[in-house]
Amino acid sequence: MTSTTTAPRIERLSALSARRVVDPDVDIPGRLGDGQIVADELLSTHDVGLDLTADQRRRLAAEEIAAVTEEGIRFEMVLTAGFSREIQRAEKLTDPWVTYALHEMGEETRHSRLFVRLLDQLQPTAVNPLNQGVIGVIGRRVLDFVVKRPPLFYTLVLAGEEIPDLLQKRTSEHPDTDPFLVAVNRYHRQEEARHLSFARMRLPELYEAAPRRQRFQVRYLAPLLIKSQLEGLLHPGIYKAVGLPGWRTWLRVHRSPKIVQLRHEATRPILRELMSSGAFRAGRIPRGWRRLCGVDGTGQPVTAPAPA
Numbered sequence: 089m090t091s092t093t094t095a096p097r098i099e100r101l102s103a104l105s106a107r108r109v110v111d112p113d114v115d116i117p118g119r120l121g122d123g124q125i126v127a128d129e130l131l132s133t134h135d136v137g138l139d140l141t142a143d144q145r146r147r148l149a150a151e152e153i154a155a156v157t158e159e160g161i162r163f164e165m166v167l168t169a170g171f172s173r174e175i176q177r178a179e180k181l182t183d184p185w186v187t188y189a190l191h192e193m194g195e196e197t198r199h200s201r202l203f204v205r206l207l208d209q210l211q212p213t214a215v216n217p218l219n220q221g222v223i224g225v226i227g228r229r230v231l232d233f234v235v236k237r238p239p240l241f242y243t244l245v246l247a248g249e250e251i252p253d254l255l256q257k258r259t260s261e262h263p264d265t266d267p268f269l270v271a272v273n274r275y276h277r278q279e280e281a282r283h284l285s286f287a288r289m290r291l292p293e294l295y296e297a298a299p300r301r302q303r304f305q306v307r308y309l310a311p312l313l314i315k316s317q318l319e320g321l322l323h324p325g326i327y328k329a330v331g332l333p334g335w336r337t338w339l340r341v342h343r344s345p346k347i348v349q350l351r352h353e354a355t356r357p358i359l360r361e362l363m364s365s366g367a368f369r370a371g372r373i374p375r376g377w378r379r380l381c382g383v384d385g386t387g388q389p390v391t392a393p394a395p396a
Contacts, residue, residue, distance in 0.1 A: 090185045094289045098184040101282050105191035108279075112202035116275055118268040120209045124149050125266040126259055132322050133337070135346045144330045151326045153269065154212035156255060157203045159321050163248045164196040170235040170245070188286055195279050206272055214325035217334070227320075230313065239298045240305045240313075242291045246361065247314040249284050251321065251354040253277055292365030306367060311376035314358070318342075318351055352382035352389070363387055 090098060110116075124146040128134060131148055140148065171189045178186055219227065234241050256273035259265050295303065319342055327341075328334030341347055359381045362368055368377070370386045377383075384390050 090183050091293060094293065095184045097289055098188050098286065101286055102184065102188045102191055104282060105188070105195065110198070110275060110279070112198055112205075112275065116202060116271055118271065120206075120266050120268050123266075125153060125269055127262050127264040130259060130262060130265075132341045132344075132347060133327075133332075136337070136340050136344050138332070138337070140330075144332075147330045148326070150210050151212050151214045151329050152322065153259075154207055154210040155214060155216070155323060155326050156252060156321050157207050157210070158212070158216075160252055161200045161203045161207070163252075164200050166231055166235065167245060167248065168193050168196055170241045173235055174238060185286075185290060192283055192286065195283070199276055199279070202272060202275070206269075212329070214323075214329035216320070216323045216325050218320050218323050227316075234313070237302050237305060238294045239291065239302050240310060242287050242294055243306050243310045243358065243362070244313060244317070245287045246284065246291070246358045247310075247317055247355065249280050249287065250357055251318055251350075253280055253284070254350065254354045255321075288361050291361060295362075295365050295367055303367070306362070307374050308376060311374070311380040314355060315351070315380055318347075318354075322347070348382070351380065355381045356383065356389070359383065359387060 124142075126149045128145055131145065132152060133140070133148065171193055175181070175186055175189060180186075217223065234244055256277055260270050260273040260277070295306065298306075319338075322338070322341060324334035324338040326334075327337035359368070359373070359377055362377075363370070363373075368374070368387075373383065373385050373387055378385065381387075382389055
């Protein structure tokens, strides 16, 4: 049940979504160019010390964008599944959050259509081993577990929005990024800003009403799952596809200062939301969240060397 404080804000989000309907098939035409679609300094391997040829860098740029795009489509379907389940079990279908969730589900399907078009142009060859075999089975079961637990689900929704949003922001703001990719990212970030606002409004109410075991999951399980989200975006298959040792390069990338800093910057807003909602008190932040976000026990950023 939406509180009387939150309901008017959610209704404003619904009004904005109703006024700003963008059909990407019509309003975002175009194609990617033939060159390298993002600059060298935006590649995940930039500070890992690898000597790549121009062709490897061009292919790596396409594979990395394709990997993020593909996981974006899959994440949006998980989000839609979670909202559908929540609406199906809602006591009051006229609650403002239900209306906005339906808006968001419509927007996510339009995003996914555009992402599919982008993915078709990228023509990636990488296979994500994290979606295969035993690891893939475990991952699918974890997702089934998450969508049934609203506080944990909304925490992961924030992570699934914040991490790609930061990646797209950096990509869009670089002058050497392909113009069509800039247009795709700009459109997606404009609508995701509303989605982030909605998740931030809902999370405190859901956390407050949650049973103790679900609060425990937010405190201790969520940071592990969020870290795995980022590791799944930039997976070993990307590097294997351009002739690099897949798992070894993947480990080096995710221990590099560039990606560690990305993780810290993307996850600290999630921690702030949880602290403001009363999930954590200053001085009592669980170790997993401190390590994920690069903060001390009070939530203040700390400077630490990257893992060896």
